[in-house]
Structure formats: structure tokens, C-alpha cells
Amino acid sequence: MRQLLITSIILAMTTINSLTAQAQNLDFLKVKAFEDQLDDVMEVIDTTQLKTILKEVEENYHQNPNEINKARLGIIYHETALNLSFLSKTEFKGYAKKSFDTLSELFNLPNTSKELLPFVASYRASALSLVGAETNKLKLLGEAFALFNDAVKNYASVSYLPEFLRGSVAENLPWFFFSKRKFAQHDFQSIIIKQDKNIDYANWKVMSFTYWAWAKQRQGKKYRAQSLAYLDKAIALDPNYKAGRKKAEELKITLTK
Template sequence: MNNLQAPDFNKVKAYETRLDDVMEFIDTELLKQKLTEVEADFNTNPTEFNKVRLGIIYHEVALNLGFFSKEFKGFAQKSYDTLSEFVGRTEAELQPFVLSYRASALSLMASEKKKLALICKSFELFDQAIRQYGEIHYLPEFMRGSVAENLPFFYFSKKKLAKKDFQSIIDKNIENQNFANWKVMSFVYWAWAKQHQGKRYRTQAINYLDKAIALDPNYEAGRKRSEELKNKLLKK
């Protein structure tokens, strides 16, 4: 652990609740609206917490819009720079969010700038976040797994971390039902099934897809992709 005190699980979950509206978007129009709102909030009330929110929403913009529109280029760098201000310099309970999104922002910068060396640095930052906070919060493993599963094939040693990370989150959530929220688990179950499409894992994959669907009645997380993958697996 760094020089901050060990984080309190309940306080981490309280921050998760306060940050939930700037994490994990699938609706890009909602994301654009939220970007305007978060920037306005920070301009009106420039607290440390509101700046962390800003760094996270910049990441979501880079991830969901930066590769499709010149208007949103450079947001990965903005996210990384914003969150870098808070590494080890704010409450321990905020560090899982700061470190995880900062590492992911660096991986987005690597893709946008075509600087593959940044991928290795990104995973070094993920490893640090997991060592420090992986036992108390899902985000370090969830973010690393999400990046790992989308890497090019020649990063096979890092791609295999996705299976490890998503399985780890499932295991920890079995031990503690409050470890990860419904939205995250919907994505995690879908991701696990996506990585285990072989006949050997078919029954378990479909079971997890059913869980992902049940957790997301309003199509706000992994339901749509889970339904599509389930139909594909049932036809094999």
C-alpha cells in the first residue's frame, strides 16, 4: 500500500455510488450530455472530487467517442493528465478510481498516438492498482481485463489477463455480494462468456449470459451483447 491509510470498504463503495453516473457508458448521446454537466459542475465548484469526476468522464469520452470523431481527439491525454494530479495525493478511498482510470487512459493514448510502448506502461500502472486495491474493489481488475481483451493478438501474454481478471471478479463477488454492482457484473458475465465460447464451457457460458441479461432489464449494461452472444452459442 502507498503512504495513505488502508482504505475503508464502505467509504470506497460510497464513492462508487457518487461516481457511478460518470462510469461505463453505452449511450453516446447521454455521455455527451454528461460531459457538459460535469464540466459545468467543476467550473462552478472546482473541488478535488469534481476534478476526479472530470478525469473519469474524459476517459469515457476518449473510449466511446475519441476514435470516431475528431471533435473528441485528445481526451485520453486530458483524462491521464487530470487524474495524474491525484495519484497518492487524495483520500485512499478514491485511489482505486484514480489509478484504474489513469492506467486505462494511458492505454487509450497508446492507441490514439500509435505509441505501443505506452501499452506496457499502462499495464505496469494496472499491476500497481491491483496490488494496492484489487482486494477491496473490482475496478483495477475490471479495467485491466477490459483493456486486455481488446489488445491485438501479438499481445497474447497480456490478453490472457482478461480471463484471469474477470474470473477473479466473479470469485470475489461470490464471496461478497457487494464487491461489484449489477452493472459491472452484467459486463463481467458477458466478457467471461465471450472468452469461453468453446464446447467445454458452453453450459457455464450460457448460465453467465443469463445472469448478465437478468441483471440488466433496461439494457443499460451488458444485456444486448449477452443476448446476441447467447443466440450465437445456441446455434453452434
């Protein structure tokens, strides 16, 4: 029995080490190439535009169900659930599960491009958290954070998305989820550090949201100067109000009263 347990532990550690090594071998330029193909379906805050994109992505997938179109489908389902399902009692219910199921299928396929996995794994975890919110099943939230943690461990070195989505979910949790809410401060700080080291790490849209989220988490006097500086960056990066500018401007007014 003892030998069996040791063998099981060794096998588990070998699998984990193999996955981590695979993540470390991801080609950053290929990850960014996938990001370019997915950018228009990520962080869509205009609900009218979102509905239009949803129809287009569904049509494209039915015409050509390849891996990138499947990823786009799963992600736009996520954005639909996030921005529309909680505003409607019927029409958009169930989109969180559609997102999770679609992305899970892609994640579990043995031939999915490894540079696509940071996006699939991250949105898959976020989709599961939305399923938990929609169904009031707290167990799913715990499972979602386990998926987030795996995504961060495996892909955060080459993609902002695991920490960005984990932090975004964490910052919106009620106060009594303090063990998970702590990720909000950590994750946005981590993204900023990586961005400072590599300007190509995250795009303008993500950084606009990130600088605002960092300041939102640190509104006390101790961080006031840095928060205001980051809010100015969030605003400057988003001249057309496509990302964090509106919220950054509102928070800046609050902090300067």
C-alpha cells in the same frame, strides 16, 4: 557499491510494503461511498447521454474544483475518449490525454482521499492505454499495464475496478499481445470469485459486463454450459439495456446455434 545497491533494494521494498499496507487499510464502506458518487460517469455506453454528462461534469468542476469533481472529470474524459474519440477525427481527439493528465494530477496529490485512489489509479491506467491506441505508441501500452498491475496489487481487494478495466483493455488487444491478453480471462474470473464471497463487491452494471466478458473469453464446448449460465445472469441484471445485456444476447445466440 554493493552496499548502496542493497540499501536501494531495502528502501524500494519498504515503500512497496508501505503502499500495500495502506491499501489493505482502506475502508470498504468509504470506497463504496465514492463509487456511489462516481457511478453515473462510469461505463456510459449511450453516446447521447455521454455528451450531456460531459458538459454537466465540466460545469460542475469549474464551479467547484474539489477532489470528487476532479475525479468525475477525469473519468468522464476517459469515457468520452473510449466511446467518441475513435468515431471522430477532430472533435473528441485528445480526450484520452486529458483524462490521463487530470487523473495523474489527482493521483499525485498528497492529500487525495485514499479510498478514492482505486478509481483514480484504475482509470488513469486505462486512459494511458487509450492514449497509446490513439497515438500508435506501443510503449504507452506497456506503461499502462504497469500502472494496471500496481492498481490491482494495491486495490483489487476492495474494488473491482482495477481488474475490470485491465481485463477490458486486455480482451480488446490483438492476438499478438498474448502476454497481456491473458489478463482478460484471469481478471473477470477474479471479480466473479470476489462477488460470490461478497455480494456488495461490485454493482449490477459491472457484473452484467463481467459475466458477458467471461463467456466471451470461453466460447468452447468445455465451458459452454457455464458460459450460457453467465450470459443469462448478464441479461437478467440489465433489464433496460444499460450494461452488458445487448452483447450477452448476441453471444447467446451465437453459442446456441
